Amino acid sequence: MRIMIVTDQYPPMVGGVPNVAHGLAVDFTQRGHQVWVVAPSYGTRDVQRTEEGVQVSRFSSFEWPTYKDLRIPLLPFGPIHKLLKQSDPDVIHVHSPIVLGNIAHILAPGLHKPLIATNHYLPNNMLSRSVLTDPVLGKPLSALIYSYLVYFYNRCDYVTSPTRTALDLLSDHGLHAPSKVISNGIDLKSYTPGAKDSEVIRRLGLPEDRPLIIHVNRLSEEKRIDVLLDAMARLRTPAHLALTSTGPAEAALRAQVEQLKIQDRVSFLGFVRDEDLIPLRRSAQLFVIPSEADLQSLAMMEAMACGLPSVAANSYALPELVHHNQNGFLFEPGNSDEMAAYMDRILQDPELQQSMGTESLNIIAAHDKDNVLDQWEELYTQLATEFAEAQRLRQRAHASSIAP
Known part of the structure; x- marks a missing residue:
């Protein structure tokens, strides 16, 4: 054809x-x-x-x-x-x-x-x-x-x-x-669960001694990464956030990180090639997406295929993939306090991480x-x-x- x-x-x-x-x-x-x-x-x-x-x-x-x-x-x-x-x-x-x-x-x-x-x-x-x-x-x-x-x-x-x-x-x-x-x-043959890759973590300059949260999305205003950074400032768990990709809001987001004094908890990785991004997902404990402008998030689907639970804004089509209290949690859009509470809940409960990650694999199977x-x-x-x-x-x- x-x-x-x-x-x-x-x-x-x-x-x-x-x-x-x-x-x-x-x-x-x-x-x-x-x-x-x-x-x-x-x-x-x-x-x-x-x-x-x-x-x-x-x-x-x-x-x-x-x-x-x-x-x-x-x-x-x-x-x-x-x-x-x-x-x-x-x-x-x-x-x-x-x-x-x-x-x-x-x-x-x-x-x-x-x-x-x-x-x-x-x-x-x-x-x-x-x-x-x-x-x-x-x-x-x-x-x-x-x-x-x-x-x-x-x-x-x-x-x-x-x-x-x-x-x-x-x-x-x-x-x-x-x-x-x-x-x-x-591609469920490429995006699969796997063991933590310490070599990739070190090469990307990320800490190995604390839970890893990842966000993969264009750094633009409608993606509401400002809400995620506010949540990181409220997080009780000593976790680290890896922001991948680039975009027009990057300068403002870096300024927000400095204002919140969370430079030691957030890394701006820029564009990350798939060869590193897949093992980065496998090395993380949680995927987060505060966006209010996604009709379907490829990045979240890829994270689910790697067996990750998600915390997502209850906005537009995100609830079609994140089923509340099954493979993750949905928070009120813009509510950084609620987002932080759900992130803490998953990060502090390894059994919950495992069960939600397994449910992510079940849900994403229909999108092969x-x-x-x-x-x-x-x-x-x-x-x-x-x-x-x-x-x-x-x-x-x-x-x-x-x-x-």
């Missing part, structure tokens, strides 16, 4: 959407499909090259002024139309309803190609927290963003979301296009990557077959209309 993935966010950008789009592209290639990716370049030149077996076309772009690392392509209608004609994909899968997604949507009908869109977005991902909580602007702007998202998705041939929560939010705001839930997949890829292939095949049949009928009707 010939598959085109269109996304405004793709590695080296860090984040959930780039990871999902990249993972699907590579996995489908490894399954024997031909895959093209349309994404922004990191400069003023178009670049076409093969990356991990995927044919990636990157188009010139500039950095979005209010969102570091997000690239805005320079409307490459002609080159993308040419690429679509040459590659002749069976399906086009859009992962961001911004510039490139809109171009694909405009071009797909004229080429009689089915367009699938996956929603990864909330208003929280597009507006600052100060704007969202503004009593005058917050609700109207949030409603405006949902109006745009639903308008875009209703013009697609099929819509998916990784969680029921995410899909229900779209339906509540007027989505009527055919749709279903398809989870993000986790191979099963998820099967679901995508089934949907792709269904839509490609339907469009091919519709095209044959159109050609037959046209031939009949001009016959003498």
Whole structure:
């Protein structure tokens, strides 16, 4: 099958959407499909090259002024139309309803190609927290963003979301296009429980003599890492927090650590490669996520697959993975006192850690990557077959209309 993935966010950008789009592209290639990716370049030149077996076309772009690392392509209608004609994909899968997604949507009908869109977005991902909580602007702007998202998705041939929560939010705001839930997949062959890796702990500069808490997420305002740092200041257990990844809020978070005087309890690790991140998870006792802007957390799913319990904000789709008092605890969003209390409770009870970690493994089993890829292939095949049949009928009707 010939598959085109269109996304405004793709590695080296860090984040959930780039990871999902990249993972699907590579996995489908490894399954024997031909895959093209349309994404922004990191400069003023178009670049076409093969990356991990995927044919990636990157188009010139500039950095979005209010969102570091997000690239805005320079409307490459002609080159993308040419690429679509040459590659002749069976399906086009859009992962961001911004510039490139809109171009694909405009071009797909004229080429009689089915367009699938996956929603990864909330208003929280597009507006600052100060704007969202503004009593005058917050609700109207949030409603405006949902109006745009639903308008875009209703013009697609099929819509998916990784969680029921995410899909229900779209339906509540007027989505009527055919749709279903398809989870993000986790490679349960790679992400597995294991023994503590002291060598990785030392190399990352982390202490070995105290419990380890990890948080893996982009360091941006909507992820509410400030709440986690406040919780660390209230924590009774002498534990250490490892923050991995980077992002625009890093400077403010470092300043908060100094203000709280918890420099000896928090490490900013920056980007950590998978070769180290997997053993880091296995060496930790707890995964935490205070985010109020996740429709599904890949990082939490990977931690669960390594057998970790979680403490998570009771926000959006996080409760679909963290079942309160089973594989972790849910706290009121923004409540650092409650978060700290649940963290202490798990860290101080090894038997609870073990039982919750086992339940994490049971829950995450349904999200195995191979099963998820099967679901995508089934949907792709269904839509490609339907469009091919519709095209044959159109050609037959046209031939009949001009016959003498």
